[in-house]
Amino acid sequence: PLTTTVYKCGDADGSGSISISDAVKLIAHIFGGGTAPSPPEAGDANCSGGMSISDAVYLIAHIFGGGPAPCSGC
Numbered sequence: 001p002l003t004t005t006v007y008k009c010g011d012a013d014g015s016g017s018i019s020i021s022d023a024v025k026l027i028a029h030i031f032g033g034g035t036a037p038s039p040p041e042a043g044d045a046n047c048s049g050g051m052s053i054s055d056a057v058y059l060i061a062h063i064f065g066g067g068p069a070p071c072s073g074c
Contacts, residue, residue: 010045010059010070012037018070020063026056047071 007014012022012029014037026043028034030053037043043051046058061067 007042009074012043023056023059044074045070
């Protein structure tokens with residue numbers, strides 16, 4: 001059987017919406033050994049092709065500074 005995973009770019013915690021908890025999850029994963037987003041692509045908020053601290057900064061800028069929303073095609 002074929003399985004399809006639906007996710008939203010930047011929704012690192014899988015809650016279905018973008019919030020500060022997504023940035024916290026990314027930071028915990030990158031620096032503290034926390035669990036990775038599932039799927040990992042959900043952590044790529046800026047569509048760079050990978051997950052890094054830049055994605056957490058991107059989310060924080062969006063949430064608190066009116067920065068652009070996470071991309072739609074990660």
